Every structure is written in structure tokens, then in C-alpha cells.
Amino acid sequence: MRILAVDDDPFILELLPMFSLQAGFPDMSTAPSGAAALEVLETSEVPFDCLLLDINMPEMDGIELCSRVRAMPAYRKTPIIMLTAMKEKDYIDRAFEAGATDYASKPIDMAELRAGLRMAQELNVARKSNQPAENENAPQSPSHQSGTPSPLSEGVMIEGIKNLVDGRALENYLRQLSRAGLGGSQIFAVKIHQIDAIHSRASAAEFLYALTEVIDAISNALGATRHLMSYIGDGNFIIVSNKPNLETSGELESEIQNTLDEKNSEYDNGDPLDIEVSIGNPIRPNTSEAQMIEETFKRAIARAEARVAIRQNEPRPVNIRSPRSL
Structure with a gap:
């Protein structure tokens, strides 16, 4: 499973690939901002299977990034996990309204991260097995x-x-x-x-x-x-x-x-x-x-x-x- 983690904290971006590897998911790329993440998503020849987005980032926060990712045809159904210290209800509401699939807290809890990534993997497997001929770039209306x-x-x-x-x-x-x-x-x-x-x-x-x-x-x-x-x-x-x-x-x-x-x-x-x-x-x-x-x-x-x-x-x-x- 290809994972893209987005966070403006260099320390978190250093830790996440190690935690992901320990959880059994070695293929993780990182981006330091929302703008950089969009560039990675738009230029990647192979779509990512899961996104981890920090909420509290300058210029473009994770909720806006989530909404913009959902507007991309290739990522309409990709699992998106918000990884954040923001626990207020307004943030939770806005994240899921923007298209988040799950919400994990900081400081990073290894068990919670592993569970979220496994859930994302299950969703990807189910989606691909149920709709093997799905064209995600086709209109969905x-x-x-x-x-x-x-x-x-x-x-x-x-x-x-x-x-x-x-x-x-x-x-x-x-x-x-x-x-x-x-x-x-x-x-x-x-x-x-x-x-x-x-x-x-x-x-x-x-x-x-x-x-x-x-x-x-x-x-x-x-x-x-x-x-x-x-x-x-x-x-x-x-x-x-x-x-x-x-x-x-x-x-x-x-x-x-x-x-x-x-x-x-x-x-x-x-x-x-x-x-x-x-x-x-x-x-x-x-x-x-x-x-x-x-x-x-x-x-x-x-x-x-x-x-x-x-x-x-x-x-x-x-x-x-x-x-x-x-």
C-alpha cells in the first residue's frame, strides 16, 4: 500500500515512515505542506492508496487539503486519515465533512496508527475486489x-x-x-x-x-x-x-x-x-x-x-x- 504523509513538522515526517514500517507498511512518501502534497499527487504516475494529513498547517490546512484531494478523480475514494492534535468537535466535524475517512490523534499512538492503516488497506482491497473494472476518472453522478x-x-x-x-x-x-x-x-x-x-x-x-x-x-x-x-x-x-x-x-x-x-x-x-x-x-x-x-x-x-x-x-x-x- 502506497502512503503519502503530509505534515509541516520535520520531526513528525521523520518519525512517520519508521512507525509505518513497524506497522507493516514500508512504502511511505512524505510532503511538508499542502501545496507540496498536491504537486506530488498530481505528478505521481501511480496513485497513492492512503493519505495521512496533519490539520494544523500554515497556508493550506489539512481540512482544505482533504477537500481539494477529494475533488481529484483518482482520489475520490482513497482512504484519508487526519493525524492531528486537534480534538475539538468543530475540527472533527469539518474534517469528516471534507471527506476524511478516519481521525487519529497526536502524539502518535502506535496501535491507533496501525489500526488506521489496516482499515485503509481493508477498504482498498474491498473496493478493488468489488469493482475490478472501475474507472475512477469517470463521472460518478x-x-x-x-x-x-x-x-x-x-x-x-x-x-x-x-x-x-x-x-x-x-x-x-x-x-x-x-x-x-x-x-x-x-x-x-x-x-x-x-x-x-x-x-x-x-x-x-x-x-x-x-x-x-x-x-x-x-x-x-x-x-x-x-x-x-x-x-x-x-x-x-x-x-x-x-x-x-x-x-x-x-x-x-x-x-x-x-x-x-x-x-x-x-x-x-x-x-x-x-x-x-x-x-x-x-x-x-x-x-x-x-x-x-x-x-x-x-x-x-x-x-x-x-x-x-x-x-x-x-x-x-x-x-x-x-x-x-x-
Whole structure:
């Protein structure tokens, strides 16, 4: 695995290759600044498999660098680990919003660094084995997708959508909050009804289009509330919101559903693509139990599925589709 470490501290740049070698990853290059890192990435004939970025650097900090790296087609899915002493929630939020995959602390903890690099290696292996013919320089938007959708159980990452991260990054985000003892977040799930019927009928482009419609509706409903979300498969979205107060999800659910109804979404042949969603009541993550994050996700999904069962026994207002302009 080819690794690029970026830090403005010469001592750290001297230590990191030695630590990486001890962790079983001998192929590490270094760069002393964000500008130098971008030059290395742009001129390297073989893409790097993992990036380690310091946050607190002059001129271009690691968060801006992360965002600029994510804009490069070859690095849209490359694992990026922020290596920093910055433990305030604002830095953690901004790093993951910019596209970070994980967040490791300084002073460097050997076990933590080894775990992060192994995670990066696992992600690279999974990505290459699941999509052996993937062209990472091709556009990733739904309009450029065709053919059969990915299996329904698989998570889907749609590039270029703000606040959307993959499932592993969302788990790592919550783990970092837990390690820092930072509360104030809440987790809830959004479930698409009859997702199997949509998936079986839709092309890959149509399925990604349906997911994007839901993502847009969720983002619009949450407004300025800081949040991250991930589509983890089977019609399930997990959302981590920084809204301070736990509230029942009924009002948010209605707002999202109304937005979806107003979109008048269609399959490519013009047939209506009526999307209905349910939301489970939010859960406050236990910041003292980082290992319980996966279980919390399951609980959030179970609450959304219970809400689906309730709504399926209720009459749903007819969606009167507005005429489209010619």
C-alpha cells in the first residue's frame, strides 16, 4: 500500500515512515505542506492508496487539503486519515465533512496508527475486489450510470454530495466523538418503503437517482443543522445530527415526505417513481462505549422499520402529481 504523509513538522515526517514500517507498511512518501502534497499527487504516475494529513498547517490546512484531494478523480475514494492534535468537535466535524475517512490523534499512538492503516488497506482491497473494472476518472453522478444496480444490501456512495459519507467513515466519526467524550449528537435512520420493488425495476441510474432524491429531501429538511449521513443498503440511511434536543421524528418525516411528493420523481420512461419514507425516533449515542456504534446503527434502523410497519396500516394521502411544463 502506497502512503503519502503530509505534515509541516520535520520531526513528525521523520518519525512517520519508521512507525509505518513497524506497522507493516514500508512504502511511505512524505510532503511538508499542502501545496507540496498536491504537486506530488498530481505528478505521481501511480496513485497513492492512503493519505495521512496533519490539520494544523500554515497556508493550506489539512481540512482544505482533504477537500481539494477529494475533488481529484483518482482520489475520490482513497482512504484519508487526519493525524492531528486537534480534538475539538468543530475540527472533527469539518474534517469528516471534507471527506476524511478516519481521525487519529497526536502524539502518535502506535496501535491507533496501525489500526488506521489496516482499515485503509481493508477498504482498498474491498473496493478493488468489488469493482475490478472501475474507472475512477469517470463521472460518478447518477446520470452517468447504466445497467443493473449494485446488490440491494450494499451501501452506495454518490460522489459530490455534501454531508454524504460512506458507512465506515460515519462509524469512525462517531468513534472519534466517543474517544473525545463529546456528546450532543443524535442518530436516526430513514427507511425507504418497498425498496426491493424500486431496486428490481430500476436501472443503476434510476436507483441512484431515487437515492439522490431522498438525500436532497433529508438535507433540505435538516437545513442548517450540522449533520452527516450514509446510505448503508436495503433502503436505509443513517443520519448523525448535531441538533441538541432529542425530539420525535414525526414533523421531520412529514417534511421529508412532502418534499419527495412535490418532486414528482419519474422513471426514465415517465412512469411515476413514488418514494415513501419513514423515520425512527432518534437515539443519543453513548460516548463512553465506542464499540457499541454498530449496535446503535442497528437500533436506529429497527426503529425506522417499526415506523414503516405502523405507516403501512395507515391510509396515505394521494399524491396529486402537478403537471409538468412543456
